[in-house]
Amino acid sequence: MLEDKTLLMEMLRRMVRIRLFEERVIQLVERGEIVGAAHSYIGEEAVAVGACMALRDDDWMTGNHRSHGHPIAKGGDVNKAMAELLGKATGLCKGKGGSMHLADFSVGILGESGILGSSIPTAVGAALGSVLQGNDRVAVPFFGDGASNEGAFHESINLAAIWKLPVVFLCENNQYAVSSSFKKMVASENISDRSAAYNIPGVLVDGQDCIAMYEAVSAAVARARAGEGPSLIEGRTYRYYDHSLGLGRIVRTAYREDEEVELWKQRDPINIHKERLLSQGMATQKEIDAIDAETQRQIDDATEFARQSPYPEPEALFEDMFADPIPLE
Amino acid sequence: MLEDKTLLMEMLRRMVRIRLFEERVIQLVERGEIVGAAHSYIGEEAVAVGACMALRDDDWMTGNHRSHGHPIAKGGDVNKAMAELLGKATGLCKGKGGSMHLADFSVGILGESGILGSSIPTAVGAALGSVLQGNDRVAVPFFGDGASNEGAFHESINLAAIWKLPVVFLCENNQYAVSSSFKKMVASENISDRSAAYNIPGVLVDGQDCIAMYEAVSAAVARARAGEGPSLIEGRTYRYYDHSLGLGRIVRTAYREDEEVELWKQRDPINIHKERLLSQGMATQKEIDAIDAETQRQIDDATEFARQSPYPEPEALFEDMFADPIPLE
Amino acid sequence: MTQTAEQTRNITLTQALNEAMREEMRRDERVFIMGEDIQSGVYGASAGLAQEFGYERVRDCPLSENAFMGAAVGAAAVGMRPIVESAFCFMWVAMDSLVSQASKMRYMFGGQVDLPIVYRASLYYGGSMAAHHSDRSYPLFMHIPGFKVVFASNSYDGKGLMKTAIRDNDPVLFCEDRTILGARGEVPEDDYAIPLGVADVKREGTDVTIVAIGGMVPRALEAADTLAQEGISAEVLDPRTLVPLDRQAILDSVAKTGRLVTVDMAHKTCSAASEIAAIVAMEGFWSLQAPVQRLGTANVHIPFSTALEPLCYPTAETIADAARATLE
Amino acid sequence: MTQTAEQTRNITLTQALNEAMREEMRRDERVFIMGEDIQSGVYGASAGLAQEFGYERVRDCPLSENAFMGAAVGAAAVGMRPIVESAFCFMWVAMDSLVSQASKMRYMFGGQVDLPIVYRASLYYGGSMAAHHSDRSYPLFMHIPGFKVVFASNSYDGKGLMKTAIRDNDPVLFCEDRTILGARGEVPEDDYAIPLGVADVKREGTDVTIVAIGGMVPRALEAADTLAQEGISAEVLDPRTLVPLDRQAILDSVAKTGRLVTVDMAHKTCSAASEIAAIVAMEGFWSLQAPVQRLGTANVHIPFSTALEPLCYPTAETIADAARATLE
Numbered sequence A, B: 001m002l003e004d005k006t007l008l009m010e011m012l013r014r015m016v017r018i019r020l021f022e023e024r025v026i027q028l029v030e031r032g033e034i035v036g037a038a039h040s041y042i043g044e045e046a047v048a049v050g051a052c053m054a055l056r057d058d059d060w061m062t063g064n065h066r067s068h069g070h071p072i073a074k075g076g077d078v079n080k081a082m083a084e085l086l087g088k089a090t091g092l093c094k095g096k097g098g099s100m101h102l103a104d105f106s107v108g109i110l111g112e113s114g115i116l117g118s119s120i121p122t123a124v125g126a127a128l129g130s131v132l133q134g135n136d137r138v139a140v141p142f143f144g145d146g147a148s149n150e151g152a153f154h155e156s157i158n159l160a161a162i163w164k165l166p167v168v169f170l171c172e173n174n175q176y177a178v179s180s181s182f183k184k185m186v187a188s189e190n191i192s193d194r195s196a197a198y199n200i201p202g203v204l205v206d207g208q209d210c211i212a213m214y215e216a217v218s219a220a221v222a223r224a225r226a227g228e229g230p231s232l233i234e235g236r237t238y239r240y241y242d243h244s245l246g247l248g249r250i251v252r253t254a255y256r257e258d259e260e261v262e263l264w265k266q267r268d269p270i271n272i273h274k275e276r277l278l279s280q281g282m283a284t285q286k287e288i289d290a291i292d293a294e295t296q297r298q299i300d301d302a303t304e305f306a307r308q309s310p311y312p313e314p315e316a317l318f319e320d321m322f323a324d325p326i327p328l329e
Numbered sequence C, D: 001m002t003q004t005a006e007q008t009r010n011i012t013l014t015q016a017l018n019e020a021m022r023e024e025m026r027r028d029e030r031v032f033i034m035g036e037d038i039q040s041g042v043y044g045a046s047a048g049l050a051q052e053f054g055y056e057r058v059r060d061c062p063l064s065e066n067a068f069m070g071a072a073v074g075a076a077a078v079g080m081r082p083i084v085e086s087a088f089c090f091m092w093v094a095m096d097s098l099v100s101q102a103s104k105m106r107y108m109f110g111g112q113v114d115l116p117i118v119y120r121a122s123l124y125y126g127g128s129m130a131a132h133h134s135d136r137s138y139p140l141f142m143h144i145p146g147f148k149v150v151f152a153s154n155s156y157d158g159k160g161l162m163k164t165a166i167r168d169n170d171p172v173l174f175c176e177d178r179t180i181l182g183a184r185g186e187v188p189e190d191d192y193a194i195p196l197g198v199a200d201v202k203r204e205g206t207d208v209t210i211v212a213i214g215g216m217v218p219r220a221l222e223a224a225d226t227l228a229q230e231g232i233s234a235e236v237l238d239p240r241t242l243v244p245l246d247r248q249a250i251l252d253s254v255a256k257t258g259r260l261v262t263v264d265m266a267h268k269t270c271s272a273a274s275e276i277a278a279i280v281a282m283e284g285f286w287s288l289q290a291p292v293q294r295l296g297t298a299n300v301h302i303p304f305s306t307a308l309e310p311l312c313y314p315t316a317e318t319i320a321d322a323a324r325a326t327l328e
């Protein structure tokens, strides 16, 4: 039993922060304040938080299109994340990235990729950097069940395995890629089974349980830091909302049953953690309520910050392309 | 014990045909009659022949850069193959393809790819064609140990596995990719182990034994025709020559031991088969000698045919780009 | 060009593409579709096709674009006629199948095989989708021999060109510009097909030629309206296919007007607009009375912010400005 | 431009590239190399580097180009300076890492990261390697923003440009033209670097400007020799880098000669030659006294047969013909 209260409360705090952030995002999408694509992470919070709490600040991660949660789990700035979603100059990427491309190098977030599988090699390269630089920083690429069918997945794991790089491949199996069930699209029963092809550990974890995630990732991180190479971890989880906010309207055929959604909602990762904290006497209801309230204020502040922030100036269009700039037209 | 003499003798004939064809190619490269890249298949004959004899004429195959052997094993025309290597208009591809791009659609050879891994999806698509057309033709992509590290390998096997397509993935593990040992480059012990990631059979076969190859592939083909999906077969084999003819000169560091080469030469696939035929009383030395002699004549004829054939006319440059032609400059 | 009111319906470009695919699938059972989440019809143009033709012929694929775009090649090689639904931005992961196999196989194998494949490439841009989801690099497929490249700018062209693309025996990159997929236009009830390589004059004019494709066509037409008010008569020419390209139509128009503005939503450098400018500089030089004006997307990746993204693309205003510049 | 005889050696372009990498690896321990079979030095330019710098810094990679070209991005993002050795033809399988990550990351993330990576792209062509091994599609990397594109035409430029490429803080596509890798030239002993974006006049002339890159430069110089015998004075300009492109040098030369031949070994359509033609048609129009001549590789894939392949490419003869045509 994990008894580190600071850690357990921080897990709760970060999960709640993601949840409330995402709920706010839904409102802002509906109000038209956030435009473009936005993919909700609600329901999957324990995966990112359990994993990222097993990392140090100076460890690396990469994310994907569904990655508002990961920067928050990794300790990123919520104000700047919200400002980015609103396309503001104060955003993490000065408004150039938006929802699918959050990055915060200051806390090890090497950035998110809207192209699936595409950021897995990036994480492998960061881990290679650790080896070449002689430090023990670990890299964690987050990717979905769908993305595990991309060639980049295979090449990256093999590369990390033969070079024994400190990578924890973290598959967030929320069981669907848009409308496609992983049971139809992935030939193996579990995605973690694929580790057999690379002679590395593969672990299937309850992705609704942040402690289970934390423990599995901690073991993989220890292995990685010890120079024993990569691991593949599958967090089995669920997304409550449709693939992307607004997409519900255009998916014309039901691809999952309402009962299934309801069943998974009964295993809500935040409730599971709260109930455990209460039942184990690790926290009082009051402490928990305080976290909820405090986080709500934080999200309100972030919204306010984002709204008040200026848009980028037109000159910004031609900035940031090159470190050693050249004329651009 | 396989007792079909016609089949056993045909296996010998095709292996010898490949061997003598390849020996001639070496001479022609040395004489400057064949230009460009040429990769010798000598030492690996049992893999292609064992596999292709398990196929029907109307089954499909795709090959790679080291694929003079496969068209011969599949029953392709030797004259046209030799003419192609000499860049002649009478070649299989009218001189446009050359050594790395033999194709003969008349006997199911969908063509060879100089880009590694690239023709694996093609074979999967041909198998998809079988399913859509309601026939039972099987497709066999041949590829090397090196190519099994390409993303195309992973995506293709997963696709064939979830759709239960009639594909036999045939990895020719000659243990090196140019100068790189598969033991350093492939994270699993055997390439056949990778089948675990796709829930399909994976079989490691002695690639110097054409009967072992034939039997393993026959089983996989039966499975495929029965609609039970793909298999992965690894033929463990060895190439006697350097990666490509002429490359020996520029590889500056020894990447394999002379003893290793010698050991493998002692397991020569043609000798193994000949000795077995003799010891089992399936063939006499005379019959075997006749095959050698007859094949040598065939290769001489092919060389003559190729030499006598005309080069393509300049007009051919702009032909064959499109089935429904458009103006080209 | 369009038919009389009785015979036509006013439908979107998406619906026009859907009709074309549906009719061709009815006509020819070798035609089938592969793509991601197409059975549920997420992306419009495939809507209802799985319901009519079944899940075998309208196949949902895993996230393995290189494999399924390459499988299309293999299926075509053995006699099928695949349509592959995707977006340009997802083609980078599949580039090897597209270039090394689809574009090269026929030539490399001396014409032994026909590859009747339509790769449908949505071009997302202008919708706050940011750098990864806004690619428009079809000029690559003009550069690489082996593809035909089609670009519809309205519903009528869309249906007619899609039919031709499906019936054509070579790989076709069919560009679908999402800025105009919802635009409506008149489409006849009757079967019709538009040949590849035939440009269309969307508006006649005598002072300046504006060559525009896809979603740039409505912008060019709007610019022509503005210019007309100033007494400038702009001709708007839509090549409709970039490979083959109707050079003669472009040269004829420039011969008439003496001036050329070429408009593209791809990045400027090495764009379709560059190519057209080069062709006219070679073959229409003596007609030209002023420098060529080439418009395209700024040479930066597409920024997310609504404060920045619109600055990237040609607009009716910048097109009109460029036309005016040719007349200075 | 070159030094006095005492200070220089006569070495091949391959050796020049090798020296540049060796010296930069000595200078900066963050520089390392990834590629296939480079420890054994199969492809020349990496020869001996593994022996000096060890197998950690000169890493043999598995056949997983998308992964290792993407890993270069990750390594660069955390402070390393990778050099990746490959050939253009093997980049199709890695295109996603190159385009979606290497070219886009810096902009997409608002400038948070520098990506000092050199992707060395051999261009095999002219050596009977057939369609799969003769790709020269670097115009794609002119079109896609985010790469700098370098093209050396001799040993001196090769060494100086490679040093700059390695020291540059952005992704560089370094094109190595195999038709000239064995050609020798004078290279100084001393450290020097050639800035990106500065074209070089390889031969001065007054009647016609020939813009040529890489292996086309010697062919253009040969054409210029022939033309000189006919009393035609051709200027041969080598841009040396295509991104950034020294537009001013091209425009200045055309301002002097009034005539332009642009020569490329990429396929003609949407080539570097097209782009240069377009630029001059836009910005140098009033200098032009004759139609632009654009030469490039025929729009077919590269055929294997020696009877066909040489017909694809520009030659000294076709370059001279094109120059004559501008003077008719």
Ligand SMILES: Cc1ncc(C[n+]2csc(CCOP(=O)(O)OP(=O)(O)O)c2C)c(N)n1
Pocket (backbone or CB within 6 Å): A065, A066, A114, A115, A116, A117, A143, A144, A145, A146, A147, A148, A174, A175, A176, A177, A178, A243, C036, C063, C065, C090, C093
């Ligand atoms: C290479 C590529 N192909 C297709 C898409 C379109 N797409 C975006 S998200 C998605 C589903 C992803 O599924 P999964 O990896 O399971 O992640 P999830 O959305 O479930 O979190 C698809 C098909 C893409 N972004 N990139």
Ligand SMILES: Cc1ncc(C[n+]2csc(CCOP(=O)(O)OP(=O)(O)O)c2C)c(N)n1
Pocket (backbone or CB within 6 Å): B065, B066, B114, B115, B116, B117, B143, B144, B145, B146, B147, B148, B174, B175, B176, B177, B178, B243, D036, D063, D065, D090, D093
């Ligand atoms: C995508 C790609 N990368 C690199 C190469 C260069 N190359 C040609 S053959 C070869 C080694 C292939 O090894 P393997 O697949 O084991 O086949 P083998 O040559 O051993 O038969 C390499 C690296 C290539 N042709 N294609």
Ligand SMILES: [Mg+2]
Pocket (backbone or CB within 6 Å): A144, A145, A146, A172, A173, A174, A175, A176, A177, A178
């Ligand atoms: Mg998923």
Ligand SMILES: [Mg+2]
Pocket (backbone or CB within 6 Å): B144, B145, B146, B172, B173, B174, B175, B176, B177, B178
């Ligand atoms: Mg091998």
